[in-house]
Amino acid sequence: MTGRFPIEDVSPVVACGRYPAKAVVGEVVPVSARAYREGHDALGCNVVWLGPDGAARPFTRMRPGEPGQDRWHATIRPDAVGEWRFAVEAFQDPYLTWQNAVTKKVAAGQGPAELANDLAEGARVLEAALALVPAGDRIRVRAAAKALRNEKLALPRRVAPALDLAVLLWEHPVRELVTTGEEHRLWVDRPRALFSAWYEFFPRSEGAVPATVDAPARSGTFATAVQRLPGVAAMGFDVLYLPPIHPIGRVNRKGRNNALTAGPDDVGSPWAIGAAEGGHDAIHPDLGTPADFREFVAAAAEQGLEVAMDLALQCAPDHPWVTAHPEWFTTRADGSIAYAENPPKKYQDIYPLNFDNDPEGIRAEVLRVVLHWVGEGIRIFRVDNPHTKPFDFWHWLIAEVKKVDPDVLFLAEAFTRPAIMHGLGKVGFTQSYTYFTWRTTAAEMREYCEELVASVDWMRPNFWPNTPDILHESLQHGxxxxxxxxxxLAALLSPSWGMYAGYELFEHVARPGAEEYLDNEKYELRPRDWAAAQRQGRSLAPFITTLNRVRRDNPALHALRNLVFHEIDNPALLCWSKRDPETGNTVLVVCSFDSREVQWGNTTLDMPALGLDWHERFTVQDELTGARYEWGQRNAVRLDPYLQPAHVFTVVRPEPPAAPAPEQPAGAGLTVQDVPADLSGGTAPTAPATKDDARWTS
Incomplete structure (x- = not known):
């Protein structure tokens, strides 16, 4: 920084500016800084910002925050994908200095003679402003300057026109002694980087035929998997994530339930990538051809689904890279290639890459592979175990891919130490898996989500209640x-969430002693009769569909920065809200963490967070049931896990006061449907009630 005024502690800035902060197109991005000056003259601040095209956007005036803290705030809304740049400027604001001084002096009774210099200074500032304000406002500014110099006018009439320009000169200030802070970067992705609903399925299971005594098992194909696309789209998902679709190694292939020895019908784990048929740029022949894959991607797009591919940088022992580039792997003391281990777990069917032996060669090949799939129309990659590869590699790879196509997104599948997960977000990963699965109390979930909100400039969460590897005990027994x-919790706390196929069928049986599914689909074909489950009422699909509809219809749920928690006096319940500042759309949720017992609680809402004053009453509509209730700051709720374990309310904005109506007898004008039995729901009373009824008391 060079210039007259200090500018410090700018936000958003990631790792002291080493990496760009994150946003998406159309997102309201808060910018803040600490700036101050000596003496009593007024200071102003603004944000200057440049788009990816290098063109400057209109500067944004910053407003002071809490008095005495010298913190300044503004918001910007980027409108294009790419790297943006911004800086905070501080300047001397002569109009505000003049306004403050003259207002105080006039109030103290000083007359025109004592204010002669102030009046002349005000006229000078307004004359300087003529070149800055819109053409349509120049007549007002010129007249106000003329009035300040007109000694024939009474003092109030001389200063009033100038004081009336406060709003105009806030938006178009006269700036002196301008100081420009350091330039910072902001990478802006397409909106799906922040708001998305993912669904994972194994194409080989869709349309698969299990083995019988008379015939071997038959894998599903891309052609048969197309039949599942309408069901996924109907539930409201927009990203379809496929586990690896490449040839699967035969050497050390795992059998059912991770058995060390595979039988003749065992299909192996898709994450053991590579065989004689090819490696990371090839398609498993059982699934179809490259043309079949392209048809599958196109069919998904017709259903509103974007296909995400798995990027797992590891190899089966018979992957072509093992023979062509043995230097890309780690050789043990006995001359063998080291397979993957996470003691005590062993992955004998997988060789991890060693990025230190030939980093240039590995980088070039991985970039080639990724760009191959980008060329096939893939714009989203779910990256397997990125925390086991060098961070500088990811920083390089993601940047290189985005040079070719800035719309490509990367989801980090990393369940590891917090610093590493945050670090992956900083180096460029678009989204991240999280610890959501293991936050099983309301207090734990609130604390974790508040941590994520504080990290939103570099780490975007994607909440998954299950994956092929993770079946938490809460789902096993709940x-x-x-x-x-x-x-x-997953769909409404985070703007991005996902689930693995079978969740809607309540699949919950775990392999003994493990946090994963029995008969895990990673190692075998698992066809499901989706239609039968729907017909028999054994499917959660209608509920999932409702959640995704609520997400889609409410802009408040498209962001993370706006997450606010509210107090509730039962530790088994969690209450939160999200509000869209532009539309005023507000969603308020109360959710139980108890899947067995009815839970009661009393809320104490942060009313300004809902866009309301502390005393106001308002209407909420439950999007799960359609019921409406009148609420205030304090409300009683009752959640029954078997009937309704959560309230998902949209806040109905209060109507302006109507003209007074003629007096009516108590109870007139209220119908039975107007008054709930309790403030959370239930059956309406059997007789009309007035608002003096105890049921209306908070």
Missing amino acids: GPPMFKIRAV
Whole structure:
């Protein structure tokens, strides 16, 4: 920084500016800084910002925050994908200095003679402003300057026109002694980087035929998997994530339930990539041809689904890279290539890459592979175990891919130490898996989400209640209500969420002693009869569909920065809201963490966070049931895990006061449907009630 005034502690800045902060097109991005000056003259601040095209956007005036803290705030809204640049400027604001001084002096009784210099200074400032204000406002500014110099006018009439220009000169200030702070970067992605709903399925299971005594098992194909696309789209998902679709190694292939020895019908783990048929740029022949894959991607797009591919940088022992580039792997003391281990777990069917032996060669090949799939129309990659590869590699790779196509997104599948997960976000990963699965109390979930909100400039969460590897004990033992609870939490706390196929069928049987599914689909074909489950009412699909509809219809749920928690006096319940500042759309949720018992609680809402004053009453509509209730700051709620484990309310804005109506007898004008039995729901009373009824008391 060079210039007259200090500018410090600018936000958003990631790792002291080493990496760009994150945003998406259309997102309201808060910018803040600490700036101050000596003496009593007024200071102003603004944000200057440049788009990816290098063109300057109109500067944004910053407003002071809490008095005495010298913190300044503004918001910007980027409108294009790419790297943006911004800086904070501080300047002397002569109009505000003049306004403050003259207002105080006039109030103290000083007359025109004592204010002669102030009046002349005000006229000078307004004359300087003529070149800055819109043409249509120049007549007002010129007249105000003329009035300040007109000694024939009474003092109030001399200063009033100038004081009336406060709003105009806030938006178009006269700036003196301008100081420009350091330039900072902001990478802006397409909106799906922040707001998305993912669904994972194995194409080989869709349309698969299990082995029988008379015939071997038959894998599903891209052609048969197309039949599942309408069902996924109907639930409201927009990203379809496929596990690896490449040839699967035969050497050390795993059998069912991770058995060390595979039988003749065992299909192996898709993450053991590579065989004689090819490696990371090839398609498993059982799934189809490259043309079949392209048809599958096109069919998904017709359903509103974008296909995400798995990028797992590891190899089966018979991957072509093992023979062509043995230097890309780690050789042990006995001359063998080291397979993957996470003691005590062993992955004998996988060789991890060693990025230190030939970094240039590995980088070039991985970039080639990724760009190959980008050329096939893939714009989203779910990256397997990125925390086991060098961070500088990811920083380089993501930047190189975005040079070719800035719309490409990367999801980090990393369940590891917090610093590493945050570090992956900083180096460029678009989204991240999280610890959501293991936050099983309201207090834990609130604390974790508040941590994520504080990290939103570099780490975007994607909440998954299950994955092929993770079946948490809460789902193993919590029954169908817990599946609803975890879906509500995942879908409505985070703007991005996902689930693995079978969740909607309440699949919950774990392999003994493990946090993963029995008969894991990673190692075998697992066809499901989706239609039968729907017909028999054994599917959560309608509930999931409702959640995704609520997400889609409410802009408040498209962001993370706006997440606010509210107090509730039962530790088994969590209450939160999100509000869109532009539209005023507000969603308020109360969710139980108890899948067995009815829970009661009393809320104490942060009313300004809902866009309301502390005393106001307002209407909420439950999007899960359609019921409406009148609420205030304090409300009683009752959640029954078997009937309704959560309230998902949209806040209905209060109507302006109507003209007074003629007096009516008590109870007139209110119908039975107007008054709930309790403030959270239930059956309406059997007789009309007035607002003096105890049921209306908070």
